[in-house]
Amino acid sequence: MLQVVAGAVSLGLLWAVMTIGVYITYRILDVADLTVEGSIVLGAAIAAKMISSGMNPVIGVALAFVGGMAAGLVTGLLHTKLKIPALLSGILTMIALYSVNLRVMGKANISLLRMETVYTFFTDLGLESVYAVMVVGFICVAALVCILYWFFGTEIGCSIRATGNNPQMVRAQGVNTDNTIIIGLIISNGLVAMSGALIAQSQGFADVQMGIGSIVIGLASVIIGEVLFGKNQFFLRLTSLVLGAITYRIIIAFVLKLGMPANDLKLFTAITVAIALSTPRIKASFNQYRKTKKEAKKVA
Amino acid sequence: MLKINEITKTFNVGTVNEKTALRNVSLSIEEGEFITVIGGNGSGKSTLLNCVAGVYSVDEGSIIIDNTDVTNVTEHKRAAVLGRVFQDPMLGTAANMGIEENLALALRRGQRRGLKWGISNKEREMYRNLLKPLGLGLEDRLSTKVGLLSGGQRQALTLLMSTLKKPKLLLLDEHTAALDPKTAATVLEISDRIVRENKLTTLMVTHNMRDAIEHGTRLIMMYEGEIVLDIRGEEKSKLSVEDLLAQFERVRGEKFTSDRALLS
Numbered sequence: 001m002l003q004v005v006a007g008a009v010s011l012g013l014l015w016a017v018m019t020i021g022v023y024i025t026y027r028i029l030d031v032a033d034l035t036v037e038g039s040i041v042l043g044a045a046i047a048a049k050m051i052s053s054g055m056n057p058v059i060g061v062a063l064a065f066v067g068g069m070a071a072g073l074v075t076g077l078l079h080t081k082l083k084i085p086a087l088l089s090g091i092l093t094m095i096a097l098y099s100v101n102l103r104v105m106g107k108a109n110i111s112l113l114r115m116e117t118v119y120t121f122f123t124d125l126g127l128e129s130v131y132a133v134m135v136v137g138f139i140c141v142a143a144l145v146c147i148l149y150w151f152f153g154t155e156i157g158c159s160i161r162a163t164g165n166n167p168q169m170v171r172a173q174g175v176n177t178d179n180t181i182i183i184g185l186i187i188s189n190g191l192v193a194m195s196g197a198l199i200a201q202s203q204g205f206a207d208v209q210m211g212i213g214s215i216v217i218g219l220a221s222v223i224i225g226e227v228l229f230g231k232n233q234f235f236l237r238l239t240s241l242v243l244g245a246i247t248y249r250i251i252i253a254f255v256l257k258l259g260m261p262a263n264d265l266k267l268f269t270a271i272t273v274a275i276a277l278s279t280p281r282i283k284a285s286f287n288q289y290r291k292t293k294k295e296a297k298k299v300a
Numbered sequence: 301m302l303k304i305n306e307i308t309k310t311f312n313v314g315t316v317n318e319k320t321a322l323r324n325v326s327l328s329i330e331e332g333e334f335i336t337v338i339g340g341n342g343s344g345k346s347t348l349l350n351c352v353a354g355v356y357s358v359d360e361g362s363i364i365i366d367n368t369d370v371t372n373v374t375e376h377k378r379a380a381v382l383g384r385v386f387q388d389p390m391l392g393t394a395a396n397m398g399i400e401e402n403l404a405l406a407l408r409r410g411q412r413r414g415l416k417w418g419i420s421n422k423e424r425e426m427y428r429n430l431l432k433p434l435g436l437g438l439e440d441r442l443s444t445k446v447g448l449l450s451g452g453q454r455q456a457l458t459l460l461m462s463t464l465k466k467p468k469l470l471l472l473d474e475h476t477a478a479l480d481p482k483t484a485a486t487v488l489e490i491s492d493r494i495v496r497e498n499k500l501t502t503l504m505v506t507h508n509m510r511d512a513i514e515h516g517t518r519l520i521m522m523y524e525g526e527i528v529l530d531i532r533g534e535e536k537s538k539l540s541v542e543d544l545l546a547q548f549e550r551v552r553g554e555k556f557t558s559d560r561a562l563l564s
Contacts, residue, residue, distance in 0.1 A: 155413035158397075162405055165394035172353070172392070173461075174379035174409045 006130050008253040012246030013137025014198045015221065019245040020144060020238065021191035022218030028152070029184040030164040031079075034090035034215055036192045038097025039071040041211040043193025045101045048110040048206035057118045061197045068193020069186045071097060076182030101208050108208045117201035133202045140198065144191070145238045151187075152234060160184050192218075213266045216273055221245040223276040301501050302329040302352065302469055307361030309347055321347040323525040324361070329469075334495055334502045336512040338544075339522035345505045346387075348522070349473050352503070354378040366468055380410025383462030383500075385455065385475040392458030395447030399438055399457065402446055403427050406461035430460060434490060452483035456490050463494050470495065472504040476511070488515065509541050519544075523551055 018040060025033035043064035050060035071093055078089035102108065122132035151157045162170045163180040170177050192214075200206040225244020231237055252269075256262060309322040321344045329335060339345040350356050352363060354375035362371045370378050386392050393402050404419040424442060431439040434456050438449075446454060455475055462470060472491060476484035492515060495502050506512050512519055519536050521529035521544070528551040531539060 151415075153418050154415045155408060155418050156415060158401060158405060158418035159413055162394040162397060162401075165396050166391065168386075168391055169394055170405070171376045172379055172382075172384045173405050174376050174411075175405075175413065176374075176376045 008249040010133040012249035016245035018195035019221040024188040031086040038094040040196035043196030044200035044206035047197035064197035069190040072185040072189030076185040080178035334516035344525040381468040383467030389451035
């Protein structure tokens with residue numbers, strides 16, 4: 001039991017990095033960016049390739065981050081300069097990345113078993129691998145939350161936040177909204193790729209298919225975080241995302257433990273997200289229905 | 301100060317919805333003038349303002365602000381010298397951000413934004429002092445999200461934001477049209493005061509004749525994409541709504557007969 005929860009928490013911390021990336025586009029910039037399905041694999045691919053050719057895993061993760069940033073830049077340029085709708089720009093980059101990822105890896109799957117990863121340092125100290133992942137994940141997430149809290153409080157960060165809110169006003173205040181959107185997409189996809197690099201090392205392989213459905217997992221984590229731990233203050237909101245990602249993993253672990261076939265997982269996640277996204281709407285129309293019924297009774 | 305030279309703007313060129321919003325419009329504004337622009341729906345008054353602001357590019361003609369040709373300058377670059385308030389109270393502010401954060405964004409209009417902290421404690425004190433005279437109690441709610449404010453409060457805040465860094469030209473685009481009469485009067489009063497205190501050159505679009513007469517130093521009427529009336533000075537101060545209506549009818553009649561002449 002403890003093992004299941006520990007596994008879920010460690011995995012959740014790695015996915016939290018990705019969740020923060022999704023939050024930046026989905027909530028702060030107000031675009032649903034599908035690039036992440038490709039950039040998470042790109043990160044895994046770059047790290048796996050580097051590590052398997054003997055490079056330092058930390059450098060591998062750093063390069064993964066840079067690769068993800070490049071992917072975000074492409075989507076950003078497609079969207080802002082060529083005026084392709086955000087959703088479609090993301091899809092185009094995602095599809096293109098599938099080929100890019102195969103090129104990076106040279107094959108569909110790279111195994112990282114018995115290779116030196118970012119977790120090796122801690123397992124060498126005698127930690128069980130699941131706790132090594134937890135420590136690394138926690139360090140990454142804590143650092144990121146602090147850095148992003150600072151960044152979104154700066155002048156540039158404020159204009160990025162305002163862009164997602166009201167681009168017209170931001171332009172009237174002399175900010176080029178093309179740039180703020182591009183910066184947001186770059187940071188977001190860098191984080192997603194970094195998350196991919198960390199996940200690949202913890203699961204022991206990178207696979208060209210591993211990104212499928214990742215955007216939905218990211219959204220599910222964002223929403224769970226907001227619903228369960230949501231707070232108004234920005235720092236707490238960032239931490240709520242981390243808790244959301246972990247909670248999602250714990251839920252999934254339990255559902256699997258209860259005997260749901262692993263193949264149904266994506267269906268389960270998609271339905272959960274659909275329900276969560278439509279809840280405010282359903283609630284509103286339910287209240288409306290109750291109100292009209294009450295009034296009808298009064299008239300009668 | 302502002303020179304508009306024969307600008308023309310046509311929307312949806314080549315389709316059944318083709319509409320020429322501005323025809324050869326020329327206008328010259330002196331420093332310190334407060335111009336009210338009046339006209340019916342589709343007369344081109346908002347398009348004129350948006351062309352000056354750079355939201356739309358013009359098809360022909362040029363726009364010169366303070367001896368700089370800005371005809372091909374993008375909206376966000378022009379913003380460095382322009383203050384803008386929109387018709388929709390939602391458009392001037394970022395709803396999910398605090399009052400102080402919105403003001404801080406406006407204070408840096410036209411400046412390079414870097415990695416400095418987005419708002420400083422010294423600024424907060426300044427914002428409090430600037431919000432107080434609005435009389436809306438906003439000075440004690442600096443961190444309140446703007447989305448929680450009423451339309452009038454948001455519009456007053458937008459006004460303050462647009463003039464926080466003194467603009468060369470203030471553009472007010474029917475900024476009281478979406479407010480109830482009482483709030484509209486308050487916001488207009490605040491506009492008047494801010495324009496007066498900062499000696500701002502102002503272009504205010506309105507479709508309320510009384511407002512157009514009572515405010516500003518010069519009045520322009522637009523009809524079907526052209527400036528048909530330009531009244532200033534003493535003549536403007538003596539103007540009544542009846543005069544304006546009569547003038548408008550006369551202009552419309554002339555246009556109508558000239559159209560008929562064209563058709564026959």
